[in-house]
Amino acid sequence: xxxxxxxxxxxxxxxxxxxxxxxxxxxxxxxxxxxxxxxxxxxxxxxxxxxxxxxxxxxxxxxxxxxxxxxxxxxxxxxxxxxxxxxxxxxxxxxxxxxxxxxxxxxxxxxxxxxxxxxxxxxxxxxxxxxxxxxxxxxxxxxxxxxxxxxxxxx
Amino acid sequence: xxxxxxxxxxxxxxxxxxxxxxxxxxxxxxxxxxxxxxxxxxxxxxxxxxxxxxxxxxxxxxxxxxxxxxxxxxxxxxxxxxxxxxxxxxxxxxxxxxxxxxxxxxxxxxxxxxxxxxxxxxxxxxxxxxxxxxxxxxxxxxxxxxxxxxxxxxxxxxxxxxxxxxxxxxxxxxxxxxxxxxxxxxxxxxxxxxxxxxxxxxxxxxxxxxxxxxxxxxxxxxxxxxxxxxxxxxxxxxxxxxxxxxxxxxxxxxxxxxxxxxxxxxxxxxxxxxxxxxxxxxxxxxxxxxxxxxxxxxxxxxxxxxxxxxxxxxxxxxxxxxxxxxxxxxxxxxxxxxxxxxxxxxxxxxxxxxxxxxxxxxxxxxxxxxxxxxxxxxxxxxxxxxxxxxxxxxxxxxxxxxxxxxxxxxxxxxxxxxxxxxxxxxxxxxxxxxxxxxxxxxxxxxxxxxxxxxxxxxxxxxxxxxxxxxxxxxxxxxxxxxxxxxxxxxxxxxxxxxxxxxxxxxxxxxxxxxxxxxxxxxxxxxxxxxxxxxxxxxxxxxxxxxxxxxxxxxxxxxxxxxxxxxxxxxxxxxxxxxxxxxxxxxxxxxxxxxxxxxxxxxxxxxxxxxxxxxxxxxxxxxxxxxxxxxxxxxxxxxxxxxxxxxxxxxxxxxxxxxxxxxxxxxxxxxxxxxxxxxxxxxxxxxxxxxxxxxxxxxxxxxxxxxxxxxxxxxxxxxxxxxxxxxxxxxxxxxxxxxxxxxxxxxxxxxxxxxxxxxxxxxxxxx
Ligand code: FES
Ligand code: FES
Numbered sequence: 001x002x003x004x005x006x007x008x009x010x011x012x013x014x015x016x017x018x019x020x021x022x023x024x025x026x027x028x029x030x031x032x033x034x035x036x037x038x039x040x041x042x043x044x045x046x047x048x049x050x051x052x053x054x055x056x057x058x059x060x061x062x063x064x065x066x067x068x069x070x071x072x073x074x075x076x077x078x079x080x081x082x083x084x085x086x087x088x089x090x091x092x093x094x095x096x097x098x099x100x101x102x103x104x105x106x107x108x109x110x111x112x113x114x115x116x117x118x119x120x121x122x123x124x125x126x127x128x129x130x131x132x133x134x135x136x137x138x139x140x141x142x143x144x145x146x147x148x149x150x151x152x153x154x155x
Numbered sequence: 156x157x158x159x160x161x162x163x164x165x166x167x168x169x170x171x172x173x174x175x176x177x178x179x180x181x182x183x184x185x186x187x188x189x190x191x192x193x194x195x196x197x198x199x200x201x202x203x204x205x206x207x208x209x210x211x212x213x214x215x216x217x218x219x220x221x222x223x224x225x226x227x228x229x230x231x232x233x234x235x236x237x238x239x240x241x242x243x244x245x246x247x248x249x250x251x252x253x254x255x256x257x258x259x260x261x262x263x264x265x266x267x268x269x270x271x272x273x274x275x276x277x278x279x280x281x282x283x284x285x286x287x288x289x290x291x292x293x294x295x296x297x298x299x300x301x302x303x304x305x306x307x308x309x310x311x312x313x314x315x316x317x318x319x320x321x322x323x324x325x326x327x328x329x330x331x332x333x334x335x336x337x338x339x340x341x342x343x344x345x346x347x348x349x350x351x352x353x354x355x356x357x358x359x360x361x362x363x364x365x366x367x368x369x370x371x372x373x374x375x376x377x378x379x380x381x382x383x384x385x386x387x388x389x390x391x392x393x394x395x396x397x398x399x400x401x402x403x404x405x406x407x408x409x410x411x412x413x414x415x416x417x418x419x420x421x422x423x424x425x426x427x428x429x430x431x432x433x434x435x436x437x438x439x440x441x442x443x444x445x446x447x448x449x450x451x452x453x454x455x456x457x458x459x460x461x462x463x464x465x466x467x468x469x470x471x472x473x474x475x476x477x478x479x480x481x482x483x484x485x486x487x488x489x490x491x492x493x494x495x496x497x498x499x500x501x502x503x504x505x506x507x508x509x510x511x512x513x514x515x516x517x518x519x520x521x522x523x524x525x526x527x528x529x530x531x532x533x534x535x536x537x538x539x540x541x542x543x544x545x546x547x548x549x550x551x552x553x554x555x556x557x558x559x560x561x562x563x564x565x566x567x568x569x570x571x572x573x574x575x576x577x578x579x580x581x582x583x584x585x586x587x588x589x590x591x592x593x594x595x596x597x598x599x600x601x602x603x604x605x606x607x608x609x610x611x612x613x614x615x616x617x618x619x620x621x622x623x624x625x626x627x628x629x630x631x632x633x634x635x636x637x638x639x640x641x642x643x644x645x646x647x648x649x650x651x652x653x654x655x656x657x658x659x660x661x662x663x664x665x666x667x668x669x670x671x672x673x674x675x676x677x678x679x680x681x682x683x684x685x686x687x688x689x690x691x692x693x694x695x696x697x698x699x700x701x702x703x704x705x706x707x708x709x710x711x712x713x714x715x716x717x718x719x720x721x722x723x724x725x726x727x728x729x730x731x732x733x734x735x736x737x738x739x740x741x742x743x744x745x746x747x748x749x750x751x752x753x754x755x756x757x758x759x760x761x762x763x764x765x766x767x768x769x770x771x772x773x774x775x776x777x778x779x780x781x782x783x784x785x786x787x788x789x790x791x792x793x794x795x796x797x798x799x800x801x802x803x804x805x806x807x808x809x810x811x812x813x814x815x816x817x818x819x820x821x822x823x824x825x826x827x828x829x830x831x832x833x834x835x836x837x838x839x840x841x842x843x844x845x846x847x848x849x850x851x852x853x854x855x856x857x858x859x860x861x862x863x864x865x866x867x868x869x870x871x872x873x874x875x876x877x878x879x880x881x882x883x884x885x886x887x888x889x890x891x892x893x894x895x896x897x898x899x900x901x902x903x904x905x906x907x908x909x910x911x912x913x914x915x916x917x918x919x920x921x
Contacts, residue, residue, distance in 0.1 A: 018431070025456035029406065034398040035391015037579075038455070039530050040612040044855035047530060075391030088389040095381040095821045098829055099251030100388035101395060101530045101579030126864035133855065135530040135580045136251045137832025139866040141825065 003068045007031060008077030019065035024048045026064055027074060035075040035104050039133070046132030049105040050074050056112040058131075075104040078111060087111055090149035098136035106132045110146050118153045120146060189308060189362055191355050198236035198348070199355030201309045231276075233262060233309045239334065239348030241268050246278045247298075248289040248551050249384070250581030251829075252885040253822030256383045258298055260818055264375040265306030265368060267330035268347065275383045280553035280573035289551040289581050290692070292784035292883025295818065299881050304362040311365050316353040317345055332374045370816060379821035384577060394577040396549030399536040401605035405434055407597050408458040409608060411447035411618055414471040414848040415687050418446035426464035432457030434601070436465070441563040441596035445589070445618070449597045455609050473653065474687030474848030479523070479624075482845070485684050486626035486647040490519060494645045494680035499664060502733065503676030509641040512632025514716045520629070520704035522911040524843040525622035525693055526850070528860060531579020532615040533590040537598035538605040543570030544595050549578040551585040559588040560595035571595075582833075583692035587620045613853040620691025621843055623649045623662040627704040632676075633716040639709070639727055642670040643678045646701075649690060650683035658683045659690045665697040668744040668782045669705065672732040687848060694833065695886035698783040699893075703838065703911065706779035706894030711907065720778050720898065721757045725750055744782055748812050751875050752789040753780055756810035759873050760791035770902075772920065773797065774805075777898025779891035786887030787812040787875075790831075792867075792895040796903045800919035802839075804867040804896070807831045809888055814881040817874050826884040827872040834892025836861035839913045 003014045005026065012031060022041070027033040027050070036059055039047030043061040050059045051073035059067075078085050084092070087110055097103045106129060113120055113128035120128070125146050134142070192200045234242040243262050249255035259275050278284060286297055310330055317336035318325045321343055329337050334347040370376070387394055412418065424436040427450055435451040448467055452458035509515065535556070536547040543566060550556040553573045561568040578585060594608040610618070625648050632641035644664075651659040664681055671677050693699065713723035728750040756778060757763060770776070773796055780789040793806040809827050817823045840859050844851045852858035893911065901907050904920040 021456055025454055028397075029454040029456070032400060033391075034393050034400065037395075037530075038397060038532065038609070040855050041459075042612065042854050042856065045530065075389075079390055084386075084389065091389045092381055092385040095379070095385065095825065097251075097382055097385060097388045098253070098825055099530070099578060099580045100382075100384060103388050104391045107389060122868070126862075130862045130864045133530065133860045133862065134832075135528060135582075135860055137829035137836070137861070137866070138825065139832060139863040140828050140870050142863065 003064060005064070005068055005072065006070070007033065007072045008074060014064070017064055019063060021064045023050065023059040023062045023064055023067045023072070027059065033074050033076055037101055037104055039102070039105075045102070046105040046109060047102050049108040049132065051108060051112060054112065054115060056109045075108060078107070085111065086149040086152045087114065087145070090145040094141050094145040094148060096138050096141040096145050098138055102132060102134045102136075106134065106142055110142070114146070114150060114153065119150055119155050189305070189359050191312070191357070191359055193352070193355040194234065194236060196237065197352040198234070199312070199351045200231045201233040201305065201312070202231055232305055233266065235309070235347050235351040237348050237351055239346050240274065241266075241272060241334065241347065242274045242276055244278050245275050245383075246284040247287055247294055248553060248575050248578055248581070249277070250289050250551055250578035250585065252289060252294075252581070252826060253382060253819060254289065254294050256380055257818045257822055258294065258302055259383070260375055260380060261299065261302035262306035264373055265303045266310050267332050267374075268334040269332065270375055270380065272334065277575060279575060280557055287553055289578075289885075290583070290586055292786065292886040295881050295883040296785060300367075303367050304365060307365040307367055308360060308362045311360050312354040312357050313347050313350045315357050316350040320345070320350070320353060376816060376818055377820065380819045381821065395531055395579050396534045396536065396547065396576040397531055397579070397607070397609065399547040399576060399607060401536065401538065404536070404605040404607055405451050405453060405601060406455040406458050407449055407451045407606050407608045408455075408462060408611065409439065409447050409449045409593050409597065409614070410462055410465060410467065411445045411614070412469040412471065413617060414469065415474040415477075415689060417469045417471040417474070419448065420468040420470040422448055422468070423466040424448065426466070427461040430457070430461035430464055433461050436461070437600050439593070439596050441592070442565065443559060443562045444592050444596050449600070451597065451601055451606055458609070459611060471848065477686055477688060477848045478846050479844045482624070482684055482686070483521070483626070486521070489647050489682050490626065490628040490645060494682065496680070498678055499681040500671055500677060500679040502671060505641055505643055505676045505678035508676035509630060509632045509643060512641055513635040514633040514712070516629070516631050516708075516711050516715045518629050518708055518711055518909060520627040520707065520909045522624055522700055522703060524624045524688065524845065525837055525841055526616050526619040526843050526858065527580070527582045527584035527693060528616065528858065529580030529582065529584055532612055533584070533610040534608055535590045535594035536605060536607040537594040539595065539598035539602040541602070543572070544598060545572040545574070546591055546594065547574045547576055548588070548591050549576045549585060550588055550591060551578065551581045551583070552588065555586065556588040556591035559592040563592040563596045564599060582694045583696065584619065587691050589618075612855070616852055616854060616858055617850040620689045622693030622700060623659060623690045625662070625700055625704070627701070627708075629704070629708045631708060631712045633712050637716050637718045637723060637726060639670065639674050639712060641676045642674040645680045645682065647682045647684060649688065650685050653685045653687060655685070656683060661690055661692050661696045663697065665701055665783070668732070672744055673727050673730060673746065688845060695783050695889045698781050698890040699834070699837070699886075702779065702781045702890035703893040703897065706781070706891060707897045707907070707909070710777065710894070710898045710901065719763065721753065721762055724753050724778065724780065728753065748787045748877060748879070749780055749782060749789070751877065752787050752810040752812050753778070755873055755875050756789040756791045756808055759810065759871065760793070760806070760808040762791060773903055775899045775902025775904070777895045777900070777902055779894035779898060781887070781890035783890050784886045785813070785882035786884065788887050788891055790888075790891040790895040792892070792899040794896070794899040794903050796900065796918050796920065798920060800917055802900070802913070802918055804835060806869045806871070807867045807892070807895070809870070809872045810875060811872065811884070811888060812875040812877050812879075813884055813887070814879040815876055816881045818881065823874070823884050824872045827888045828870045830886075830888035831870050831892055832861055832866050834889045835867065835896060838893035838896055838911050839865070842912050842915070
C-alpha cells in the first residue's frame with residue numbers, strides 16, 4: 001500500500017512499507033535524512049525529535065501510518081534558504097554542543113517551545129526539554145541559548 | 156577484545172611522554188618529519204612524511220617544488236593555495252571534548268591567520284600523524300607545543316618568501332594576523348596566498364628552532380571560539396558514525412549472549428532469513444569478536460525486527476554465578492576479617508597512630524558498576540574487499556579499530572583503512588573497538604557491499620566495558636590539632652578475570668597523591684574479586700569512582716573533629732607532600748597547587764565569607780578535591796533538600812588549575828560544565844546491576860541519565876592560571892563532583908550517604 005509522506009515540504013510516495021515502521025527509520029534509512037538521530041528507539045531520549053504538525057514528537061515511536069498525510073519537519077527543514085533560525089544561531093553563538101549528537105533533538109524541542117511560548121522561564125525550558133537527554137551535560141548552555149534566541153523574537 | 160589501555164591516563168600507566176614536563180612532549184610520530192609539498196596549481200602544503208627504512212636519503216633539508224616519490228605521500232597539516240585558502244588538519248578523534256577546534260587553534264595562532272578564514276579538515280587514521288586518540292586528557296599536554304611549532308614553521312616559510320621577494324631582512328617583516336606579511340618601512344604587503352608558491356620552494360627550517368610567540372602576543376588562544384562543527388550540527392548535516400551512507404549500503408544488527416562470555420550453542424536462522432528486507436543471517440566466528448548471530452538487512456529497522464524471530468540457544472558459561480549480591484557479600488566477608496596479604500601501600504606506623512588519635516572514625520563506602528551510555532549507540536560502517544577493509548568508525552582510538560579489524564579478519568593492519576567520523580560521546584567506551592571488529596567480520600560475509608552495524612540501546616547497555624564498582628572500608632584518625640594522622644583503607648575491587656589475583660587495569664586504587672603523600676601514617680590493602688564482567692575505562696578512570704569514597708570519608712573526619720571542611724583540607728595540604736612511594740609511577744603532585752584551587756573554590760562560593768550567617772537546615776554545601784590527569788580541581792556544591800527528601804542542586808562552583816593557558820575558554824568551560832552534570836548523573840541516578848552474569852538494565856527507563864530539570868541551576872567554572880604547562884580538561888573535573896554533592900547532602904540533612912546512587916537513599920529529614 002503506497003504511503004504519502006510530507007517531510008520539510010517535500011512529498012514522498014513510499015511503496016511497500018510496513019505501516020508500523022517508525023518514522024525515524026524511514027527518514028534515516030530511506031530518505032537519507034540522517035539529522036534525526038537514533039538514541040534509544042524507546043521514546044526516552046529525544047534524539048529523534050521531529051515536528052508533527054508543529055508539535056515536538058519522538059519519531060522512533062511514531063509509526064509511518066500515523067505520520068502519513070501530516071506535516072513533518074526535521075532538523076534539516078528548519079533553516080529556510082540556508083539561513084539559520086534564531087535558535088540555531090543561538091546554539092552556535094553559545095557554543096552549546098559537545099559531541100553534538102543530542103542537539104538536533106534539543107533544537108527541535110526548543111523550537112516547538114518557542115513557537116508556543118516566546119518568553120520561557122528556566123522552569124518552562126526545563127519542562128519542555130526534560131525528555132531530551134544530553135549525555136555530555138550541556139544543559140546550562142541549552143537554557144542560555146533558548147533565552148538568547150527568545151530575546152531576538154517578538155514577545 | 157580488551158580496552159586499549161595504552162592510550163590511558165599518565166598517572167598510572169607508563170606514559171609515552173614525560174608526564175612531569177608535558178609541554179615538551181612530541182606530538183608527531185618520531186618517525187615522521189616535516190616537509191613541503193607544492194600543490195598542483197601553486198601554493199604549498201606543509202606536510203608530514205613517514206620516515207621509512209629507505210627514507211634517510213630523503214630526509215635532509217628537502218626543498219619543495221616536487222611531489223616526493225616512492226612511499227612519501229604528503230599528509231597535509233597546513234595547506235595554502237595561491238587564492239589564499241588556508242586549510243588545517245584536525246588529526247584527533249572528536250568526541251565532544253573540543254579538540255577539532257582547540258588543536259587547530261594552536262596551529263593557526265602561530266600561523267597568524269584569521270581563524271574565521273581557516274578551513275578545518277578531519278584527518279583519517281594516518282601513522283604519520285603520531286598519536287591520534289581521545290584518551291586520558293592527554294591531547295593537550297601532548298600537542299600543545301608541537302602543533303604551535305607546525306604553525307610557526309609555516310609562518311616562517313611565508314615570511315622568508317616575502318623577505319626574498321623584497322630583498323629585506325626577515326626581522327623587518329611582520330604578520331599582523333590577517334594572513335599577510337607586511338614590511339612596514341616601505342609599506343609593502345603580500346597575502347599568504349601570493350607568497351605560497353614561492354614559500355613552497357624554500358627549505359623547511361628545523362621546527363624546533365622556529366621561535367614561538369610569547370603568550371602576551373596571542374590573538375586566538377584564550378579567546379572564546381565556537382566549535383568548528385557547530386554550523387553543521389545545528390542543521391543536522393551528516394557528521395557522526397551513524398550518519399555514514401555509502402552507495403548500496405546495508406544495515407546490520409549483531410545478537411550476542413546476554414550473559415558475558417556466553418557462546419552460541421545452536422541457532423535456527425530460517426525464520427530470520429525469511430523476514431522482510433533481510434539479506435543475510437549468519438553466525439559470526441572471528442578472532443576477538445564475541446560469539447553471536449548477525450542479521451544484515453536493507454534497513455536498520457528491518458534488521459532489528461528480524462531479531463524477534465531469531466532462535467538461539469546459548470551456552471551461558473561461567474559468568475552466570477556473578478551478581479551484585481554475590482559481590483557485595485564477598486566484599487562484606489573481606490571487610491569483616493582483618494585484611495589478608497601484604498598491604499598495597501604503607502607509611503609510618505598506622506596502628507600506633509590510629510590508637511593514639513584523638514578522634515577515630517570507621518566507615519564503609521560502595522558504588523555500583525556504570526555503563527557509558529553514549530547517546531550515539533556503538534556502530535561502525537565497513538566495506539570489505541579482497542584486499543582489505545575500509546572502516547568509518549566513531550572511535551576514540553582509530554589505531555585500535557584498525558588492529559581489532561585486522562585481527563578479526565586475519566589480515567595485516569596496513570590493509571585496513573580507518574576514516575574517523577565525529578563521535579556521539581566517548582567517555583572511554585570507544586577506546587575498546589569491539590564494534591569495529593564486529594563490523595569488519597560482518598562485512599566480510601557481504602564482501603563488496605558496505606554495511607553499517609548498529610547496536611540497539613539495549614545492546615549498548617548490556618555489552619559495555621563497565622566502570623567497575625567498588626567497596627571501601629576506612630579507618631581514620633585525627634589528632635587534637637585537627638590533623639589527619641592515620642588513614643587505613645581496605646579497598647575491595649575487581650580482578651582481571653576469574654583465575655587471577657591481578658586487579659583489572661581500570662579497577663586498582665589510584666595513585667597515592669591522596670592520602671599517601673599527605674598523611675604520615677597510612678595502611679592500605681586491596682583485594683580483588685574474581686569476576687567475568689567486562690571492565691573498561693570510564694571518564695577519569697579510578698578517580699571518578701574512588702574520589703567519592705575518599706573525599707566523603709575525609710569529610711567525616713573533619714566533622715568528627717569539629718573542623719570546618721575547607722580549613723581541614725587546607726591543613727592537610729599545608730604539610731609538604733612526601734615523595735612518591737617506591738614503585739609508584741606518576742607525575743609530581745604539588746600540594747600548593749591543590750591548596751590554591753581549594754581556596755579559590757571556597758572564595759568564589761562565598762564559603763566562610765565575613766559576616767556569613769549559618770545556613771538553615773535543608774540547605775547545605777560540600778567541598779571535595781582531586782588530582783587527576785595532571786589537573787588540580789576543587790568543587791563546592793550547594794543543595795537544598797526538602798523535608799521529604801527532594802533534592803535540588805542550586806549551584807556548583809568549579810576551581811581548576813590546568814596550567815598557564817586555557818586554549819579555548821568556551822570549550823574548556825563546556826568540559827567543566829559537562830563534567831559536573833556527568834558527575835552528578837553518575838552519582839545521583841545511574842546504576843548498572845549484575846544478575847546471573849548479565850546486566851539487568853536495558854535502556855533509559857531503568858538506567859536513566861540526568862535530565863535538564865535535575866541539573867544544577869547554576870554551574871560556575873574558575874580557572875586558576877599558574878605557570879605550568881597546559882593540560883587537559885576532559886576528565887579532571889569529574890572526580891570531585893560526587894563527593895562534593897555527598898558532602899553537601901550531609902550538611903543539609905545530617906544524612907551521610909555512603910552508597911551510590913544517592914537517589915536510592917532516603918534524604919528526608921525532620
Ligand atoms: S531515539 Fe527516539 S526517543 Fe530516543
Ligand atoms: S552534546 Fe553530546 S549528547 Fe548532548
